Amino acid sequence: MQSHPDKPRTYKTEGVVIRHSSSGEDDRVLAIYTIDYGTIHVVGRSLRRAKSKLAGHLEPLSHVAIQLIRGKGIDIVTGADTLHGHTSLRNSLEGIARGLVCVEMVEAFAPEEHPNPELYQLLLDTLEQLNGGEADRLLWYFAFHVLRVTGYMPELQQCVVCSNAIQPDEHMFSPGLGGVVCTDCARDGDPAGPHERAGAPLLSLSLNSLKVMRFFRDNSYDAVRGLNVGSELAGELQRVLGGYIHYLLEREVRSSTFLAGLSRGP
Numbered sequence: 001m002q003s004h005p006d007k008p009r010t011y012k013t014e015g016v017v018i019r020h021s022s023s024g025e026d027d028r029v030l031a032i033y034t035i036d037y038g039t040i041h042v043v044g045r046s047l048r049r050a051k052s053k054l055a056g057h058l059e060p061l062s063h064v065a066i067q068l069i070r071g072k073g074i075d076i077v078t079g080a081d082t083l084h085g086h087t088s089l090r091n092s093l094e095g096i097a098r099g100l101v102c103v104e105m106v107e108a109f110a111p112e113e114h115p116n117p118e119l120y121q122l123l124l125d126t127l128e129q130l131n132g133g134e135a136d137r138l139l140w141y142f143a144f145h146v147l148r149v150t151g152y153m154p155e156l157q158q159c160v161v162c163s164n165a166i167q168p169d170e171h172m173f174s175p176g177l178g179g180v181v182c183t184d185c186a187r188d189g190d191p192a193g194p195h196e197r198a199g200a201p202l203l204s205l206s207l208n209s210l211k212v213m214r215f216f217r218d219n220s221y222d223a224v225r226g227l228n229v230g231s232e233l234a235g236e237l238q239r240v241l242g243g244y245i246h247y248l249l250e251r252e253v254r255s256s257t258f259l260a261g262l263s264r265g266p
């Protein structure tokens with residue numbers, strides 16, 4: 001990470017470890033999503049040595065308090081304490097896979113070195129719930145709310161072409177324009193119309209899918225958990241939301257691999 005002008009020579013923060021990669025003989029470069037600086041890349045000295053005291057605190061998906069010292073080009077971790085190890089999550093391959101979907105989505109949607117306390121809290125809450133045994137439904141809830149707190153929440157109340165209020169009906173969804181297209185605008189489907197110019201084909205969106213998306217938007221996970229979503233509806237939501245996120249990743253935010261982890265629908 002480039003040295004941040006506002007940082008003192010030594011500083012503390014807390015974050016969730018996204019990943020580490022080896023660097024030199026014994027060192028690791030860590031990507032950490034922090035409350036104060038967003039995603040940072042820092043180096044952990046000698047982490048690959050068996051006796052390293054730091055290493056145990058810096059496992060991916062761990063919530064940690066860290067002390068750092070500014071280095072030339074990249075800052076160095078000098079101390080770390082585990083705040084929450086999320087050990088149940090990290091003890092199963094499925095758990096690890098779900099946790100990685102979350103941290104990678106955060107990394108993809110959060111510009112480096114830009115703190116977003118709401119996104120940070122959403123990530124912590126979600127890892128905590130995954131650690132408690134929640135599964136795929138939570139991942140979709142999380143994905144939807146990452147869109148909300150990063151400014152990409154899809155428009156679900158008014159048509160993104162004509163701005164008329166959306167009536168209870170079958171509609172289309174435009175990934176390019178980021179929201180629902182009313183039946184009139186979809187029918188008028190001028191091939192050179194704005195949703196086509198936005199570069200992504202319209203996706204069909206049933207009234208039930210629209211209702212579920214609004215429900216996800218307006219409710220806590222506790223309410224969403226009890227929602228009955230049949231497999232056909234889950235498939236449609238997966239196509240629409242997955243298509244939208246895919247579009248954003250290609251056009252607006254950095255590409256990432258987490259999308260495959262959202263393949264099962266809410």
Ligand SMILES: [Zn+2]
Nearest residue numbers: 159162182185
């Ligand atoms: Zn319209």
